[in-house]
Amino acid sequence: MLILLLAALLELVFVLYIFQLKKMLYAILALVLVFIANAAIFALVGMVFVAILQLFVIVGGIATYLLVGLSPSMPMAVSISKPKFALSAIVLMLAFSFAISKMGFASSKATSINIYAIFGNISFLYLLVLALFAICIAAIVVIKKIGVKK
Amino acid sequence: MSIMIVAILSFFMLSFGIAGVVSSKNMIMIIISAELILVAASLAVVSFAFESLFLSVMEFLLTIWSVMAMEIIALVAAYRYMHREEISFDIDKLSSLKG
Numbered sequence: 115m116l117i118l119l120l121a122a123l124l125e126l127v128f129v130l131y132i133f134q135l136k137k138m139l140y141a142i143l144a145l146v147l148v149f150i151a152n153a154a155i156f157a158l159v160g161m162v163f164v165a166i167l168q169l170f171v172i173v174g175g176i177a178t179y180l181l182v183g184l185s186p187s188m189p190m191a192v193s194i195s196k197p198k199f200a201l202s203a204i205v206l207m208l209a210f211s212f213a214i215s216k217m218g219f220a221s222s223k224a225t226s227i228n229i230y231a232i233f234g235n236i237s238f239l240y241l242l243v244l245a246l247f248a249i250c251i252a253a254i255v256v257i258k259k260i261g262v263k264k
Numbered sequence: 265m266s267i268m269i270v271a272i273l274s275f276f277m278l279s280f281g282i283a284g285v286v287s288s289k290n291m292i293m294i295i296i297s298a299e300l301i302l303v304a305a306s307l308a309v310v311s312f313a314f315e316s317l318f319l320s321v322m323e324f325l326l327t328i329w330s331v332m333a334m335e336i337i338a339l340v341a342a343y344r345y346m347h348r349e350e351i352s353f354d355i356d357k358l359s360s361l362k363g
Contacts, residue, residue, distance in 0.1 A: 115265060125273065126277075129280050130280075132300075133284060141293070149303070158266075159266060161310060164321065168306075172332065179336060180340065184292065194289070195287045195288070198286065198287035206278070207275075246330050246334045247333075249334065250337050254337065254338075
């Protein structure tokens with residue numbers, strides 16, 4: 115329990131690092147650390163397979179692709195309005211903590227049954243994933259065509 | 265108790281992500297904040313899956329991870345184009361993408 119709490123705090127610290135660090139490279143590395151801490155939380159909760167998948171797919175694949183893809187502009191500074199970020203984060207946290215205080219975990223069974231009724235067909239989810247990747251590849255093709263025209 | 269910690273962490277991550285989207289002007293930071301929102305979604309799925317007998321975690325996590333991958337691929341593609349054409353990443357100046 116204590117280790118889980120520490121991992122959660124560590125993840126929050128890494129999230130704050132994303133918005134505090136000046137260089138984009140360090141912000142992306144902090145995002146990778148968030149993913150690693152997320153995998154640690156999955157493992158501590160008992161979902162070791164999900165944690166390994168998170169490490170392999172997200173940290174090993176997507177984060178590396180992000181680092182390599184964005185490498186030409188690494189000295190770019192992060193432009194973020196810190197007072198605006200702090201104010202909106204505090205307001206949202208207060209709103210969500212009010213929602214948590216009113217939320218009963220016992221009612222989640224009914225919600226999950228409804229969700230299962232909607233997404234019960236696994237093939238529907240796989241089709242959704244396929245459609246998302248198709249949209250992504252179409253976006254790349256459109257961007258390339260715009261570049262050729264210019 | 266551990267489920268509650270994960271749920272509260274997911275709500276915190278969601279609020280940080282939304283605050284990042286609202287307050288940043290850089291396009292890359294907005295996409296990274298959206299990644300944080302999706303991480304919060306995966307944490308919420310895991311926390312609620314303990315309470316449910318019917319909710320299968322892997323299908324939802326696969327969907328969330330594919331959305332994350334799609335965002336990153338679209339970001340890198342748009343970034344490479346904008347960097348080559350010397351377009352600013354400030355979202356106030358993104359009207360130059362209209363052509």
